[in-house]
Amino acid sequence: MVHFLTDNFKILFGCGLLFLSFILYYLYFRKSFAKKRQEGFSIIKARAKSDPFSGFPAPKVVDPKEYVYLTKNELAEYNGKNEKTYIGVKYDIFDVTDNQPMYGPSGSYHFFAGKETTIAMARNSTKTEDIELDFYDVKFTSDEEEALESWYNFFKSKYPLVGKVVRGKET
Numbered sequence: 001m002v003h004f005l006t007d008n009f010k011i012l013f014g015c016g017l018l019f020l021s022f023i024l025y026y027l028y029f030r031k032s033f034a035k036k037r038q039e040g041f042s043i044i045k046a047r048a049k050s051d052p053f054s055g056f057p058a059p060k061v062v063d064p065k066e067y068v069y070l071t072k073n074e075l076a077e078y079n080g081k082n083e084k085t086y087i088g089v090k091y092d093i094f095d096v097t098d099n100q101p102m103y104g105p106s107g108s109y110h111f112f113a114g115k116e117t118t119i120a121m122a123r124n125s126t127k128t129e130d131i132e133l134d135f136y137d138v139k140f141t142s143d144e145e146e147a148l149e150s151w152y153n154f155f156k157s158k159y160p161l162v163g164k165v166v167r168g169k170e171t
């Protein structure tokens with residue numbers, strides 16, 4: 001009987017000791033756990049700050065049934081004079097209809113309406129020749145690529161993505 005009690009006591013004592021060591025381990029390392037977690041948050045915050053468009057917010061995309069494929073000539077019809085106003089950046093089409101003060105017939109950036117604007121965006125240019133140029137054969141510098149990416153993300157986060165510019169017979 002006494003033997004049975006001492007055996008049980010040994011098990012209980014062992015478990016208690018194990019439990020205690022877990023508590024002590026947690027208390028001892030608690031600060032460094034919190035620090036690691038904080039570092040993780042800081043990295044996420046820094047990333048979001050350096051590229052505010054990296055996935056925040058998610059791009060707006062229309063119903064696939066309404067997704068359009070337009071050649072550059074067809075895109076030119078959506079120049080603010082009709083029901084819809086579209087802009088192409090990196091051959092993605094964005095619906096900018098809601099921003100008539102910018103892209104409508106008397107808007108300050110009307111010249112971009114209905115255009116594939118990739119080269120103009122990359123070169124931060126409003127020159128007609130840059131707006132009309134086709135970018136298939138153009139090689140961008142790293143600065144231009146960066147500017148283009150930044151404009152593309154800007155449009156993606158602000159306007160619904162409604163289609164693609166495709167190559168027609170005429171382009």
Ligand code: HEM
Nearest residue numbers: 096099102109112120121122123124125126151154155158
């Ligand atoms: C002296 C040079 C420039 C000034 C002072 C200027 C100023 C502005 C201002 C005040 C806005 C309106 C921002 C808002 O209220 O939403 C704007 C929008 C815009 N700017 Fe410029 N800009 C300049 C050059 C350019 C150039 C070279 C480009 C060529 C890529 C450009 C492209 C745009 C575009 C696409 C928008 C419209 C953004 C939207 O859709 O909301 N800008 N600019």
